Amino acid sequence: MNSSHHIPTICRMCEQGCGMVVTVQNGKPVKVEGSKTHPYNKGWLCPKGRACLDFFYSPQRLSSPLVRKNGEFAAVGWEEALDFAAKKLHNLRESFGPQCLAVYHGEGTGHQEIKYFMKRFANVFGTPNFTGVGSLCNAARTLGEQLTYGGVTKPDIYNTRFMLVWGGNPLVSHEPVLPREIDRLKRRGGRIAVVDPRKTETAAKADFHLAVKPGRDEILALNLLHVIFREGLWDKQFAEKWIKNFSSFFETVMQDRFSPENGRPLTGVDHELVREVARLYGKTKPASVALGNGLDHHSVGVSAIRLVAIMKAVSGNLDIPGGDLFTPRPKLNDITAPRPSSSVPAIGSEHFPLFCGMRDEGQALSIPDAILDERPYPIKAMIIAGGNTSLEWPDSNRVKKALRKLEFLMVIDVVRSPDCEYADVVLPACTFLERDEHRANVYHNLHHITLRRQVVEPLYGLPDQMIWIKLAKAMGFGDYFPWKSCGEAIDHMLSDLGLSYEKLISQRGIHEYEKRVYKKYETRGFHTPSGKVEIISERLRDTGCDPFPIREEVLHPSGEDEDFPLFLITGGNLLPYLHWQYRYIPKLRRMAPKPMFEIHPATARHWGISDNETAEVLTAKGSIRLKAHVTDRIRPDTIHIPQGWEEANANELSSGEASDPLSGFPNLKSLRCRLRKRLDDEKSRQ
Numbered sequence: 001m002n003s004s005h006h007i008p009t010i011c012r013m014c015e016q017g018c019g020m021v022v023t024v025q026n027g028k029p030v031k032v033e034g035s036k037t038h039p040y041n042k043g044w045l046c047p048k049g050r051a052c053l054d055f056f057y058s059p060q061r062l063s064s065p066l067v068r069k070n071g072e073f074a075a076v077g078w079e080e081a082l083d084f085a086a087k088k089l090h091n092l093r094e095s096f097g098p099q100c101l102a103v104y105h106g107e108g109t110g111h112q113e114i115k116y117f118m119k120r121f122a123n124v125f126g127t128p129n130f131t132g133v134g135s136l137c138n139a140a141r142t143l144g145e146q147l148t149y150g151g152v153t154k155p156d157i158y159n160t161r162f163m164l165v166w167g168g169n170p171l172v173s174h175e176p177v178l179p180r181e182i183d184r185l186k187r188r189g190g191r192i193a194v195v196d197p198r199k200t201e202t203a204a205k206a207d208f209h210l211a212v213k214p215g216r217d218e219i220l221a222l223n224l225l226h227v228i229f230r231e232g233l234w235d236k237q238f239a240e241k242w243i244k245n246f247s248s249f250f251e252t253v254m255q256d257r258f259s260p261e262n263g264r265p266l267t268g269v270d271h272e273l274v275r276e277v278a279r280l281y282g283k284t285k286p287a288s289v290a291l292g293n294g295l296d297h298h299s300v301g302v303s304a305i306r307l308v309a310i311m312k313a314v315s316g317n318l319d320i321p322g323g324d325l326f327t328p329r330p331k332l333n334d335i336t337a338p339r340p341s342s343s344v345p346a347i348g349s350e351h352f353p354l355f356c357g358m359r360d361e362g363q364a365l366s367i368p369d370a371i372l373d374e375r376p377y378p379i380k381a382m383i384i385a386g387g388n389t390s391l392e393w394p395d396s397n398r399v400k401k402a403l404r405k406l407e408f409l410m411v412i413d414v415v416r417s418p419d420c421e422y423a424d425v426v427l428p429a430c431t432f433l434e435r436d437e438h439r440a441n442v443y444h445n446l447h448h449i450t451l452r453r454q455v456v457e458p459l460y461g462l463p464d465q466m467i468w469i470k471l472a473k474a475m476g477f478g479d480y481f482p483w484k485s486c487g488e489a490i491d492h493m494l495s496d497l498g499l500s501y502e503k504l505i506s507q508r509g510i511h512e513y514e515k516r517v518y519k520k521y522e523t524r525g526f527h528t529p530s531g532k533v534e535i536i537s538e539r540l541r542d543t544g545c546d547p548f549p550i551r552e553e554v555l556h557p558s559g560e561d562e563d564f565p566l567f568l569i570t571g572g573n574l575l576p577y578l579h580w581q582y583r584y585i586p587k588l589r590r591m592a593p594k595p596m597f598e599i600h601p602a603t604a605r606h607w608g609i610s611d612n613e614t615a616e617v618l619t620a621k622g623s624i625r626l627k628a629h630v631t632d633r634i635r636p637d638t639i640h641i642p643q644g645w646e647e648a649n650a651n652e653l654s655s656g657e658a659s660d661p662l663s664g665f666p667n668l669k670s671l672r673c674r675l676r677k678r679l680d681d682e683k684s685r686q
C-alpha cells in the first residue's frame, strides 16, 4: 500500500536552520519544500536546502564503517570498528595520559547540537581537548563582544532603519532571511552600508560601500567613531550611565590622528564617504550592525571587533527595537558533565587563555604544534567529526603532516571527506533527514527551540549522537551515556524547560522558550565583571593583556611588500557549498564548477592575465594555480580565493603563525601575495 506523509523538520545543509517539510512515500523522502509556518525562513529554501535529497541519495555517502588494514580501507561491521577504535584509544590513554586525545567538531554534521555529546565523551575520557570549528569561525567575534558587553548581539533586521554590514556577505552566507529583509528595509526607506574590500552581493545592494583595505578595519572603526564623537552623535545618557572609562577613550579618539582624512591613506576609503556613513549611523535611530568573518580573520581581529562593539554601545543601539539585540540561549540541562579528570590545561591555553577559558575548550589550531613538536605535550590521537582539517585549517601542508604523524585518527562523516585519507577508522554518520536533534534558534534573534526531526530510517550510517553513545559503550563508559535514542537524550536536555521530544513534535517542532525583553541590562546589568560596557576590559587586564581597545601600532600597519604587493583574501564561501561540502552534488557543482580567483581588471592587465586564464598565486607559504575571474567587484590591490577547493586549496597559501593574540584565529583575509602568469598552460591550449 502506498503511504505518503509530510513531516516538518529543520534543514541542516548549513547552520541557518530553515524549516522544511519533507514528503515521504513508502519510507523514502521524495520531495522537500520550505515550511511556510516556520518563523525564520517562511517557506523559502536556498539551493543547498533544495538539493538535500541529492545529498541523501548521493553515491558519495559512506555505507559502512571502514578500518585501515595493511594500508587499505576495509569495510567492517560497527562492532569491529568500534572495538578497534576503543582498544587503540585505551592503549594510547594508558601510555600517554588522557590528554593525548583531541576531539574536533566541524560544521559537517550539525555541530551545534552534537558537540555536547562530543564534549561529554572527551570529559569522560579525561581529556581537556574538546575543540571545534569555533577556533576559526565566529568565536573571535563572540570573544570581542563578550569582553566589551558580556554577550553577543545580532541586528534586529526586522525593525532597523540603518544597517551596517561589516566583513560579511549575508546574501550568500545567511540566505533565507537577510535578502528578504534587506529588500524590506530598503522599501521602508532604510539604508544599508557595507564594509568589505570586495563588492559582494550584499555590497552591490547597499547604499554605501566602504571598500576598506584588507586588515585595516580597526582604523576605519576609529575614523567612524571620530566623526560620531566630534559631531556629538553618541548617546550621552547611555554612555554616562552604562559605559565604564568612556572619557579616556573619547579623548583619544577625538584626536586629529583618528580623523577620516588621516585614515584615508591607510584604509583606502574616501574620507567624505566615511563622514557620510558615520553621520547616518549616528543620527538614524534605530541602527544596527551585522558582523561577519571578514573582521575575525586577521592577525588582530579581536581588537577590531572590540572597536565595532564599542561603536554599537556608544550609539545607544544595544538591546533596543531595531538595534543590536541580545537573545539569551535557553537553559538546557548540561549534557557535557562530568568534568575531565585531567589536571592538564587544554591545548592552546598557554597562548590563548582567554579564548580557552571563556569557551571552556581548546584552541584547535594549536593541535598541529602539539602533534608535530609535542608542545606543550603530545597529542597522539584525534577524532574529527564533520570537519575537514586538511583543507580548512591554515597551512594545510603542515596540518597534513600532523595528521600523518598521529598514532590514531578516527573520522566521522556522511561522505568520504579529504581528512579520511589520513584516518585509521572512518565511521559513517547519517544525514539530518535520518536523525532527531534539538536546535536553539538564537542566531536569528528568535527565542525558539526547534526540532530537527528524523523523517526516514537511516539509509546508511547512524545519527552522530548514537555513534558517540556506541563508542562510549565500547570504551566502557556506558554508564555515562544511558540514552537509548536521540529522543531520550533530547528529553534529558530539555527537561528543565518543561519540554520534551514528544511535546516538541506535538508543537510541530517549534517552542518559544521566552518572550523578548528589551534593554535587559537595565535590570540585570551587562555580563561583564563591572556590570557595564567595558572600554577598558577587566578580563583582559586580569589576563595580563592590554585592556585598552586602541593599539598604539594601529596607525602604523606594515607597509608595502615588494615581494608580495597584493592583498589576498581567502576563506569566503560560495553559495552552493558549505566550506568543502557538496561539491560532489552535480546540480550544486554546476553553479560553481571550478576554482577561480577574483581580480580587478586593472590588476589583471598589470600582471598580463586575462579572464578565465590560469595563473599562479604565490605567498611566503606556497603557491597554487587556478583560473582568473576578472571583475571590478574587488579592490585593485586585492585578490580573493574562495575556500574549500581540493584542487586549488587556499590554505596552502595561509600560515598558522600570524594568529590573533587573543583568539588564536588565523589571518586568512589580509595575507600578502603575488601572481605569475602560467605560460605553460597557455601553450598547452594553443
Ligand code: SF4
Residues within 6 Å of the ligand: 011, 012, 013, 014, 015, 016, 017, 018, 041, 044, 045, 046, 047, 048, 049, 050, 174, 175, 176
Ligand atoms: S540557508 Fe539553505 S542550506 Fe541553510 S538551512 Fe536554510 S535552506 Fe538549508
